[in-house]
Amino acid sequence: MDYEFPKEFDLIVVGTGVVESILSAAASRVGKRVLQIDENDYYGGQWASFSLESIIKSKHHKKDYGGNESETNLLRFGNDLVSLKNIAHKFHMTSNNTLEEETDKIENEEQPKENKWTEENLLKLSRKFNIDLYPKLQYARGDFVELLISSNIARYCEYRSVSRILIWFNNRLESLPCSRSDVFANTKVSVVEKRMLMKLLTSLNDKEKHVQNYENKTFKEFLTDKKLTPNLIHYVLYGISSSSDDTSCEDGIEKARRFLNSLGRFGNTPFLFSLYGSGEIPQAFCRLSAVFGGTFALGQQIQGFSISDDKFKSVTLQSQTVEAEKLVLNIENLPARFIKSDKLEYISRCILITDRSVLDSEKEHLSLIFYPPTDGKSFTTVIEMGFLTGTCPNNLYLVHLIAKQNTSPQEDFQHVIDKLFASHVEETSQEKPSILWSYYFSMPETNDIILSDDLPNNIFVCPGPEIDLDYDTSVDKAKLLFEKMYPDLEFLPRAPDPEEIIIGDDNEEEESTDINEEDHDKVINVEQEDKENVISAEQEDKVNVISAEQEDKVDQQ
Amino acid sequence: MHGRLKVRTTEEQKAIKLKEQQKKLDAYKHAMERVLSTRKKDSYDPKSLQISSGILQANPDVYTIWNYRKEVILMKVKESNDDELEGEEKLIDFLEDEIKLTEQCLPSNPKSYGTWHHRYWVLLHHPKPNWNNEFSLCTKYLSKDDRNFHCWDYRRLLVNKIGITLDHELRFSTERLNNNFSNYSSWHYRSTLRKLDSDCVNHELELVKSAVFTDPIDSSAWFYLRWVLSNPTIKKDTKLELLEAFEQLEELEPDCKWVILGKCWLLEQGDLKTRLETYKKLVVLDPLRKGMYMDFIRQAQKEI
C-alpha cells in the first residue's frame, strides 16, 4: 500500500463530515488539488452511520497522536469542547426472564413469541444495522435535493420517501393531514375545519403579505387570529411548520411553506431519506471529489499542523508533512484556542431498536413523528425506520429521537418514551413496541460557535450537524465558505454524464497538463450550456426514489 | 498529477444525437418493410415476427403491426387445435410471451389504444387467462397517472368479464378517491357501481361533502354531488342540513360559484324568492354561464 502523498496540494480537508465533504467536492470539481483526510477509519465523523457493534465500541472522541506541542511546534487538531457527551447504551432484555417465560408458555401450551430477541442474536445481525449519529431528511424541493440534481451527485445514492407523518395529539398518535388527500380522508376534523385548514395552507403557499402586521408576534398568535380551531392550530403549528409556541410568525410561515412546497414531488410527504442511512451522504460528496482527482486517506495518525506568518502552512501526518494553500476542517478538529465560545448548547439524542412500529399498519412505513412541546419539555422529532430503508434487519425498527437539550437526553425523552413504547420489564403489551436496545448521547450545536479573531484567514471551519431536520443550512454554510475560499469560481457545476466525456487520444500528450484558471473556465462554460439543456422537467428521474413496492431493493447482507 | 476533463459541446452532442436518430429511423423503415412484405394468410416468417416486436416497443401505436401479430396468433390457435397432446401448452407459452410484449410496450406509451386492446384480445384467446393479475396491472398504471382513462376502460372490461364483488370495487373506488378526489373518472366510476338506496345515499353524501369542503373549486366532486342529490330516497331533513352547511361554506368562500350552485340544487322546491336571489348571485359570479342562469330565472318566474 502506498503511503506517500504528494508534498503539496491546493487544499487539505481534515474531516469527512457533510459540510467539509461538500467543499472538497466543490474544490476538486473546479480543478483544485484536494487532499481529504480523517483520523477515523470511516467516513462521516459526527455524520456517520454505524453497525450495531461499532457504535457500541466507538468512543467518539479525539485520538491523540501528537507529542508535546511545544516540542514539535505543531498545533494539535481537536478540542474537548465539540464532542459527543453523556454516551450511554443498554440492552433491555435479560436472558433469565426469557428462559422462564418460554418454559411457562410451553407448559401452558401457548406459542412462544417467534423472535425472542437476545443480546447475542441482536449482535449477530450487527452488520445489517446502519445507525446514524444524526439522521437527516431531505425536502423534495429543498436546496439540498436541488444541489444533488444540479451537480449530478444524486446518482450516487438511492432514496425512500417518508411514507407517513404522525403527530401526538389528544394523547395518541394521529396522522398529520398535510396534503389535500390527507385532509379529505381525515375523520377527526369537521368539514368546516377542513375548509379552514385548506384555505390557510393555500394562502401560506401563495402569498408573502401575511407577515405585515405580525412582525413581532408569534406564529401561534397569527394562527389564533385566523380563527383556527385548537385542532387545526395543533396540526399547523407543531406538524406542518414543526414550530414551538414562541416561534416567530415569519419563521413559522417560512417553515410551513417549505413543507407544503415539497409535497407531491416524490411522494405524498415532503421528505426523502437516503437508503442505508444518512452516512451515505458525506460519502457521495467524497466520491465526487475523488472522481475529479481528490486524494483520500482515512485512519490517519495526524500529528498536527503548522502556522507561519499568521497563515496555515502544512499538516503533518505519521510520516510526512504536506503543504497547502488552504485548510478546511471540521470544528471537531479545531484546536481549542481558536474557539471563543466556552459554553455550548446541546442536542439531545436517543436511538432505539424496537420490535414493532409505534403505529401498526399493513405495510412497512418510514415514519416521521412530531411530539409537540409540553410541560417544559422541548419539541421532539422522532423518525422510525424499518427494514426497507436498509438501516436495520427485517422485523425490527430503528427509532431516532431528536430534541433541543433541556437537562439530559434521558430526562428530555422520558415522557415520549413512556407514551410510545412499552418498558420491557412490564408484561409486553400487544400494542406498544418493546425497546430492545437504547443509546443516548448529547451532540453539541456547532452552527453558531464563535471563533477567535486570530484564526488564520486561510483556515475555514465547518460546523457539525445542526438541529434542523434537513441539510439546507449545511448547504448554505458550504456555499458561503466556498465563496470565501474561491470567490470567482462556480459552486458544483453539473458533472458530465459518461456519454459526454471525450477520452484523450495519444496525440494529446504534448499538451501541457498544468491547469490554469482559463482552462477551468472553458470546461465550466461548456457545461453551462449543457445545463440549460439538461435540467428540464425530467429532473425527477435524476433522483433515484425507490417506490414503496420495490421491496427487494435493499441489499441482503 | 491533475489531468483535464474534456466534455463534448452541445453542438457536438446535437450532431451525435441527430446521427443516432437517423440511424434509428432507417432501421425502423427497414423493419416495417421487411415485416409487411412477408405478411401472408396461412404462414408467417418467425424472423419478421421477432422484428415486429422491436417495432412495437419503439412505437406501440402502429395498429398494422398489432394486427399482423393477431393474424399470427390466430394461426397459432389453429395449430394448437390440431395438436392434441401439446397444443395447449405451446399456445399458452406463445401467448404469455405476447402478454409480456404488451407489458414492455406500455411504459413507452401507457395510453396506447393498440397495446391495451391487444392485451385484452390475447387474453380472450388464452386457454387459461389470469384475469386477477390484470386488475393489479390496471391499478399500477392508474397509480402512475390517475387520469389514464385506458385503465378505467380496461377495468370495466375485466369487471364485466369475470364479475367481481361490489364490495371489492367500492373499496377500490374509495381508495382512489382518498388518493386524489380531483378526478372525474374516479367519481364517475363510483356512480356506475350501484343504485343508491336510502342506506348508502347518506354515506355518499358525507363522502362528497368532505370533498367539496376540502376543495370547493374542484368541479368533479360537485358533479358527483349533483348526481347523488338527484336520488329520490334522500330525506328532506338531510337536504336542509346540507343547505345549512353550504351557508357556512359560503361564508368562508363567498366567491365560489359552485357553493352557490350547490345551494340552488338544494333549493329546487324551496322558497322562490331565495332561489331568485341565488340565481342572480350566480350571474355575477359566473358570467360565462349567464345564459343558463337567466334561463333558470325565467323558469322560476313562470311559477309565480
Add this chain to the structure above:
Amino acid sequence: MAKTYDYLFKLLLIGDSGVGKTCILFRFSEDAFNTTFISTIGIDFKIRTIDLDGKKIKLQIWDTAGQERFRTITTAYYRGAMGIMLVYDITNEKSFENIKNWIRNIEENASADVEKMLLGNKCELEEKRQVSKERGEQLAIEYGIKFIETSAKASIRVEEAFFTLARDIKAKMEKKLEASNPPRGGHQIRASEPQKKPTSWLSRCTIL
C-alpha cells in the same frame, strides 16, 4: 421515453491502484486503450448495453475513482452492486496478495449474494509475469469464483469476462424470480420503472 433495456446491472471494479481497472473499463465500454492515462478525472462509471439470450442488459460499470489507493473506498460504492470484478496485475505480486483483502472488504460491505469474478490483467506482458496462471486459478477455486486472465491493452478476453459475469448474474436473478413465483405474465420488468407523474399539492381536474 422508450425503454431500451430489460435489466440494469450495477457492476464494480475493485483492485489495487495501477492494475488496469480503468483500462479494462475503457476497453469494454469504448473499445479503446490509452497509454497516457495518468489519472481518471471525471470517470465515474461507464455504460454498455449487451444482448444476452434475447434480453437487453444495461451494464453500469463503476470505477473506484482512485479511492482504492489508501483503502478509502466508500461503503456507499458497494450498495446495490450485483457483480464485482476483482482485478490484479499478473506482473505485480503485491496486487495479487491484496486480493484476499479486497475479498474481505467485499464480504463486509457488499450484498451477500453478489457475483464475483477474478481477473488477472496485463496478460500480454508474459515476460514480466510474477503471478502464474495456476496461482490465479487456485485462488479463484478457493473463493468459489471464476477466473480469467485478460489484457485491456491487447484486447484479450475482456469481452468474455464481462459477458460471463453478466450471464451469471442474469441466471441467478431469473432463478430467484422463479422461486418467488410471480404469476406467468406478471410484471417481470426489473429495470427502473417510469416514475409517477409529480404533482403539485393542488393539481385539479377541470372541465370547462
